[in-house]
Amino acid sequence: MDWINYYKHIYNKISPLTPLYFDCGELCNQKCCQDNGKGMILFPHEKEYLNTLSTDFTIVENNDFDTLFCTGVCQRETRPIACVIYPLFPYLYEDGRLDIRIDIRGKNSCPLYYDDFEELSLQPLFRLKLFVLFEEMIKDKEIFKFLRMMTDELLTIEKLTK
Numbered sequence: 552m553d554w555i556n557y558y559k560h561i562y563n564k565i566s567p568l569t570p571l572y573f574d575c576g577e578l579c580n581q582k583c584c585q586d587n588g589k590g591m592i593l594f595p596h597e598k599e600y601l602n603t604l605s606t607d608f609t610i611v612e613n614n615d616f617d618t619l620f621c622t623g624v625c626q627r628e629t630r631p632i633a634c635v636i637y638p639l640f641p642y643l644y645e646d647g648r649l650d651i652r653i654d655i656r657g658k659n660s661c662p663l664y665y666d667d668f669e670e671l672s673l674q675p676l677f678r679l680k681l682f683v684l685f686e687e688m689i690k691d692k693e694i695f696k697f698l699r700m701m702t703d704e705l706l707t708i709e710k711l712t713k
Contacts, residue, residue: 552596552691554596554597554599554600555599555600555603557596557600557691558596558597558599558600558601559600561632561684561688562600562628562632564680564684565632565635565636565681565684566627566628566635568635568636568677568680568681569674569677570637570638570639570673570674570677571673571674572674590611590618590619590620591618591619591620591621591631591633591634592616592617592618592619592633592701593610593616593617593618593619593631593632593633594631594632594633594688594694594697595616595691595693595694595697596693597617597631597632598610598612598617598619601619601629601631604629605629606625606626606629607621607622607625608620608621608625608631609621615700616697619631619633636681637654637657637661638653638654638657638661639651639652639653639654639673639677639678639681640652640653640654640701640705641681641682641685641688641689641698641702642698642702642705642706643689643695643698643699643701643702644702645699649682649685649686649689651678651681651682651685654705655705655708655709655712656705656708658712685698
């Protein structure tokens with residue numbers, strides 16, 4: 552597969568999306584960007600596309616997934632998928648059911664994790680558009696396998712943090 556063009560297509564669909572009607576980083580002084588010591592997990596072959604862009608990211612390769620580390624400041628249009636969709640993540644269950652949920656890993660850094668303020672609720676279209684996008688993406692076997700692995704990991708974290 553031509554991963555560069557595949558992700559160019561995905562980025563064109565996802566780049567205008569935001570969880571709120573404004574840059575949610577204004578709420579918390581971009582805490583998710585400042586707290587990036589853990590890095591952001593990249594989707595399968597996403598690094599191939601990111602390597603074509605002019606960025607100051609560092610990508611560390613791993614057997615299961617690649618991790619991107621940044622300086623905390625970037626051009627919004629070059630953010631990896633995990634950053635654009637944060638604080639949501641696609642959960643892909645064993646039965647193949649897809650759900651777009653709040654990512655448990657954002658519990659300590661993202662004010663959107665809590666729904667105490669109605670004014671800060673996620674754009675309804677944001678979740679819907681992500682659902683449609685990931686329905687398309689899980690047609691690829693590698694992305695399907697990756698999201699199954701990540702869902703199992705996230706569900707385990709949820710159990711451990713209750």
